[in-house]
Amino acid sequence: MQNCKFCKRKFGWKELLISIWSSYKPIECGECGKKHSISFASKFLVSFLIIVPAVIFGLLIAPDMGLSKPVTFGIIVMMAFFISLVLPFFVKYEVKS
Numbered sequence: 001m002q003n004c005k006f007c008k009r010k011f012g013w014k015e016l017l018i019s020i021w022s023s024y025k026p027i028e029c030g031e032c033g034k035k036h037s038i039s040f041a042s043k044f045l046v047s048f049l050i051i052v053p054a055v056i057f058g059l060l061i062a063p064d065m066g067l068s069k070p071v072t073f074g075i076i077v078m079m080a081f082f083i084s085l086v087l088p089f090f091v092k093y094e095v096k097s
Ligand SMILES: [Zn+2]
Pocket: 004, 005, 006, 007, 008, 009, 029, 030, 031, 032, 033, 034
């Protein structure tokens, strides 16, 4: 998981998750106060990991299973939620200049 670039304090899983959920809000290190923003590549990765399974499920799997639109939507929201729980392990943050 991501460390502070300055004091090497480890950011918490919850801290990173809250940042992702609040549309990539920069994280301030609790130790030295340096602001860290999510990297462009990580933003791309997050969108990719959420959108691709949602599209595959919504366009291919759900129609095949005969699921109604509200059910499909509900499952997609749940999928996105569970996928987001593992995202803190993959995202990279950089210090804003
Ligand atoms: Zn720090």
